[in-house]
Amino acid sequence: xxxxxxxxxxxxxLARIHSETTRAxxxxxxxxxxxxxxxxxxxxxxxxxxELRESGKDVVIGLVExxxxxxTAALVLGLEMLPRRKIDYxxxxxxxxxxxxxLARKPxxxxxxxLAHTNAPGARHAKRWQDVLDLLDxxxxxxxxxxxxxxxxxxxxxxxxTTVRVRETVPDSILARADEVELVDLPPDELLAxxxxxxxYLTEQASRAVDNFFRRGNLLALRELALRRAADRVxxxxxxxxxxxxxxxxxxxxxxxLVCVGPSPASARLIRAAARMAVRLHAPFxxxxxxxxxxxxxxxxxxxRLEAHLRLAESLxxxxxxxxxxxxxxxxxxxxxxxxxxxxxxxxPTHSRLRDLVRGSLLDEVVRGSGEIDVHVISxxxxxxxxxxxxxxxxxxxxxxxxYAAAAGLVTAATSVSVLGRNVFALPDEAMLYLMTIxxxxxxxxxxxxxxxxxxxxxSYDFFFIPPFYTFAVSDARHTLTFSMMFGVGLVISGFTLxxxxxxxxxxxxxxxxxxxxxLSRELGNAVASDEVAEVIASRTAKTxxxxxxxxxxxxxxxxxxxxxxxxxxxxPQEQAVARWVLEHARPAGLSxxxxxxxxxxxxxxxxxxxxxxxLALTQRPAKRGFAEYRSFNDAFVRQCAMxxxxxxxxxxxxxxxxxxxxxxxxxxxLSAVSHDLRTPLAAIxxxxxxxxxxxxxxxxxxEAELLATIVExxxxxxxxxxxxxxxxxxxxxxxxxxxxxxxxEELVVSALARLEPKLDHRQITTELPDDLPLISVDPVxxxxxxxxxFENASKYTPPGSPLEIRARAQGSEIVVEVADRGPGLxxxxxxxxxxxxxxxxxxxxxxxxxxxxxxRGIVESHGGTLSAENREGGGALFRITLPILGDAPxxxxxxxxxxxxxxxx
Numbered sequence: 001x002x003x004x005x006x007x008x009x010x011x012x013x014l015a016r017i018h019s020e021t022t023r024a025x026x027x028x029x030x031x032x033x034x035x036x037x038x039x040x041x042x043x044x045x046x047x048x049x050x051e052l053r054e055s056g057k058d059v060v061i062g063l064v065e066x067x068x069x070x071x072t073a074a075l076v077l078g079l080e081m082l083p084r085r086k087i088d089y090x091x092x093x094x095x096x097x098x099x100x101x102x103l104a105r106k107p108x109x110x111x112x113x114x115l116a117h118t119n120a121p122g123a124r125h126a127k128r129w130q131d132v133l134d135l136l137d138x139x140x141x142x143x144x145x146x147x148x149x150x151x152x153x154x155x156x157x158x159x160x161x162t163t164v165r166v167r168e169t170v171p172d173s174i175l176a177r178a179d180e181v182e183l184v185d186l187p188p189d190e191l192l193a194x195x196x197x198x199x200x201y202l203t204e205q206a207s208r209a210v211d212n213f214f215r216r217g218n219l220l221a222l223r224e225l226a227l228r229r230a231a232d233r234v235x236x237x238x239x240x241x242x243x244x245x246x247x248x249x250x251x252x253x254x255x256x257x258l259v260c261v262g263p264s265p266a267s268a269r270l271i272r273a274a275a276r277m278a279v280r281l282h283a284p285f286x287x288x289x290x291x292x293x294x295x296x297x298x299x300x301x302x303x304x305r306l307e308a309h310l311r312l313a314e315s316l317x318x319x320x321x322x323x324x325x326x327x328x329x330x331x332x333x334x335x336x337x338x339x340x341x342x343x344x345x346x347x348x349p350t351h352s353r354l355r356d357l358v359r360g361s362l363l364d365e366v367v368r369g370s371g372e373i374d375v376h377v378i379s380x381x382x383x384x385x386x387x388x389x390x391x392x393x394x395x396x397x398x399x400x401x402x403x404y405a406a407a408a409g410l411v412t413a414a415t416s417v418s419v420l421g422r423n424v425f426a427l428p429d430e431a432m433l434y435l436m437t438i439x440x441x442x443x444x445x446x447x448x449x450x451x452x453x454x455x456x457x458x459x460s461y462d463f464f465f466i467p468p469f470y471t472f473a474v475s476d477a478r479h480t481l482t483f484s485m486m487f488g489v490g491l492v493i494s495g496f497t498l499x500x501x502x503x504x505x506x507x508x509x510x511x512x513x514x515x516x517x518x519x520l521s522r523e524l525g526n527a528v529a530s531d532e533v534a535e536v537i538a539s540r541t542a543k544t545x546x547x548x549x550x551x552x553x554x555x556x557x558x559x560x561x562x563x564x565x566x567x568x569x570x571x572x573p574q575e576q577a578v579a580r581w582v583l584e585h586a587r588p589a590g591l592s593x594x595x596x597x598x599x600x601x602x603x604x605x606x607x608x609x610x611x612x613x614x615x616l617a618l619t620q621r622p623a624k625r626g627f628a629e630y631r632s633f634n635d636a637f638v639r640q641c642a643m644x645x646x647x648x649x650x651x652x653x654x655x656x657x658x659x660x661x662x663x664x665x666x667x668x669x670x671l672s673a674v675s676h677d678l679r680t681p682l683a684a685i686x687x688x689x690x691x692x693x694x695x696x697x698x699x700x701x702x703x704e705a706e707l708l709a710t711i712v713e714x715x716x717x718x719x720x721x722x723x724x725x726x727x728x729x730x731x732x733x734x735x736x737x738x739x740x741x742x743x744x745x746e747e748l749v750v751s752a753l754a755r756l757e758p759k760l761d762h763r764q765i766t767t768e769l770p771d772d773l774p775l776i777s778v779d780p781v782x783x784x785x786x787x788x789x790x791f792e793n794a795s796k797y798t799p800p801g802s803p804l805e806i807r808a809r810a811q812g813s814e815i816v817v818e819v820a821d822r823g824p825g826l827x828x829x830x831x832x833x834x835x836x837x838x839x840x841x842x843x844x845x846x847x848x849x850x851x852x853x854x855x856x857r858g859i860v861e862s863h864g865g866t867l868s869a870e871n872r873e874g875g876g877a878l879f880r881i882t883l884p885i886l887g888d889a890p891x892x893x894x895x896x897x898x899x900x901x902x903x904x905x906x
Contacts, residue, residue, distance in 0.1 A: 028141045030144070032144070033146060034226065035225065036147060040184050043072050046111070049143065061111045062097055062110045063084065069199060082102055084097065099131045109140075110140050112128065112135075113144065115170055127168075133174075146170055150169055161222070181230060185227070192216065255281040258335070258343070259285060259313075260288055260347070263302035271287055275313075285313075290328040290332055292324075324506075342373060344366060346363060363377065406449065411441075411457055418465065434486060438493060442494035446498065454487045457490065462483060516633075517633075524536050530649060532648075537549075541616060541641075542567055547618050547619065548568055550565040551564045551616060560583075567619065570601070574598075574600070577596070579601075579603050582604070582612070586607050588604050591618075604616045607642055681721075688711045745773060746773075749769070753765065759795045762800060765803070768807040776815055785855070789855060790856060792852065798821045806818070816882050823875075835856075835867065864883070865883040868880050
C-alpha cells in the first residue's frame, strides 16, 4: 500500500509558526512540581537560580519560604531579595509578596515560592497565581513551586486518597500556560526519613504530619499522580514536536491504542477488548470510525448501532475519532501515525474470501501499511455481521432488479443504434458509444449495474461488430485488448463516478450544516434578551432538524419553565423528569439515548462550563439523519446555542450591574448635590424657630413677623426641593403614570402663573394663545408642573422686571409652545446638557440642585413630546415644547369660552 501523504497542512504550519513566535516573545513560566512538601522543590528552584545568576541573568527573589531549613536558606545568600509587604490584619502583621515592588523592579527572572498561596486581605489579588499572571504580562520570567495536591482538577482525587480537603488550589490553565514543568521527585521512604529528622517540619509538627497526611500509602498515591501529570505534559510536548517536524514513524514512548469500529455488532467486543488492554497497559485508547467516500450511505439502523458503539467507547473511558478517506485502511493508518498510536485493534473478517479478492482486504491493507505499529486481530465471538444496508434500508446483497434491467436496456439501445448505423459509424465510434453508455449507467444506477453494462457492452461489441459476426469468436487477437480496455475503463469510470457522487453528497451536507450554523449565529446575533435568544433557538432547531423543539430553563424555586417553543411540545411529568435530569447531570437523555429512552423527547444540555443554562428538547425523532450522523455538527449547534444564552445572561447581568452602578452614582450625586440645599432651609427654619422660642430674647412684632415669614418661605423652598427629588426619582424609575385628559392649554398656563404670582411680580408677561388652538391630551397635574418649573426657571435666570413671553401655535400634527425671556441667555455649549440632572446654569441667581429642567423633559417625553432650549435673537433664552395632537378632541362648543388676552398680569 502506498504510504499516506503526511506532509503538514500549510495553514496548520503557519498557525504553529505564529504560536511559536508568540511563545518565544512572551515571558516564561517554569513550575517545579512535587508530590508533597519536603521533596526539594524550593531547593531545586534556588539551585537553578544561582546557576542563572552566575551566567549573568538578573535574578531576584520575590518570596521564598525556607521553613528554617539550613540547606535551603544557604542558597538564598547572595541573591537579591525584594522586601516583603506588611499588612495589618486582625491585630497581627502579615508579611506578603509585594507585587508593586516586583513590577517596579522588573527583573529578568523572579523566584516566587508556593504558587497556590492565598494572599492576605488587602492585597491586589486573592491568590498568588493571579500575581504571577500580572508579572508574566509585564514580561518577567517566573520560577515557582507547587504540589500536586493543589491542582484544581485533582482536588477531589486527593481528598479521596488522603481524607484531607485542600483549600488552596491552582487552575489547570496555569499548568497549561507553563513553558516548563520540572518534576522534583524523592522516594517516599527518604521523604519520611527527612520528616523524622526534622528537615521538613519541626519535631512536633513532623509527628502530627506522619500520623495524618504523610502516611506511606498517601505519599505513594500522590507520587503516582505527580508522575502521571508530568508524563502527560511530556506526551503533549512530544506530539507537538512530531507535528512540527512532520515525523511519521511511531515513537513508542507511551502506549496508545486505536480500535477500528463500525456498525457491525462485533465492534462492541473490539471496544471492550481495547478497553481491557488499555487498563493493563495504563494507556489511553481511541475508537475510530472511518467513512469511505466511495462507500454507500448507511441506513438508520446501522447508524444507530454505530453511535451506540461510539457511546460505549466513551463510557469505558476512551475517546472517539471520526475519520474520512478514500479507503478505510489508508485513513486509519494515517491517523495512527499522525497521533503516535502504538497498537491498532481490528476485527477478524467474517465475509467470504471472494469479497476480499474483488474489493481488497481491509485487514491485509492495515497490516501491510502499519509498519512499526502493532496490529491486534480479535474475533467477534461468532457474531456474524448483518449484510450492509444502504440509506434506503435495502440490503447491500439484495439485487436491485430494476437497476440491472435498466442497465441492460441502455446497452440494448446502444447496440440497436450501432447496428442501424453500421454503414455510417466506424468501429471506434461504436466502442465510444458503449463507453458513454457505461458512464451513464455508472452515474445513474451505481457500481453493480455499471459492471453489468460493461460486460454486456463487451459481449455486444464482440457479437455484432467484430468478425466473424454474430459469434463470440475473435479472429483477430488484437481485439482482445480492446475488450479488456472497454471493461477496465468501465470499471474505473464507475468507481470515480461513485466517488464523485459521494463527495457531492458530503459537500452538500457540509454546505447545509454551514448554512444552518451561519443562519443560527446571524439570528442569535440580533437577539438581545434571553427570551429572544430562546425563541431563535427553538425556531432554528425546528427548522434545521425538521422536528418540534422547545427551550427549557430553570425558573423560580427550581421549577422548570418552557422559555420558547416551536411546534407542539408534550410536557407531561415524564418529559419534565427527563429535562430535570439533564439540568442536573449535564448529559443528553430521553429518546434515542441510553438514559430514559422511553420518553417522547430528546433533551440536550446547553452548557457553559459546568453550568447548564438550559435544555434543548426535541419532541420527536428528527426527520433528518444528520441529527444522528453528524455528531460534531450537533455539538457545535448546541454549543452555539449555549454561548448565545450565556451572552444574553451576561448582558442582563451587565445591565443590572450598570443599573446598580448608576443608582449608586445617582445616590452619591444626590447626596453631594442636595446636602447643602437641604441644610440651608433647615438651618434657617431652626434658627428662626429657636429665636421665637427663646424667652430671653423678646423680638418686636415686626421681627416676629419677619421670622415667621422666613420659616414659611424656607419651608416652601424645602417642599419644592423634596418634590423635585421625588418627581425625578419617579421619572428615573419609570413610575410616572400619565393620566391624559382633554384640557385647554391656557388653563394650565394661567394656573401656573397664578401659583407663581409672588415670584413673578413686577414682570411684564405676554401670552399669545390663538383662539383656534385645539385642546391637548395631557396629564393636567404633571403638565402644570412643567410650566411651573419653566416659569420659575425664568425668574431665577433673569433680572427683576425682565419680560416673559408665552406663545403657542398649531403646526401640522403638533402643538408648539414657547417660553421666552430677555435674560442673559445660555452660554456656549449649555444647550447640550442643560436638561441633565444636577446641572445648573452658570447665571443662576437662586438656590436649587438642577432638577427642574430634567423633570420638565422627563414629563414632556412621557407625553410623546420634545423639549429643547436655544438662545433668542437680541438676547434671552427660549424653551420650546412640541406635543403631538392625538386624534380629535371632544366637542366643547356648549362650554363657556374662556377669556384670552394678548397681555396679562398674574
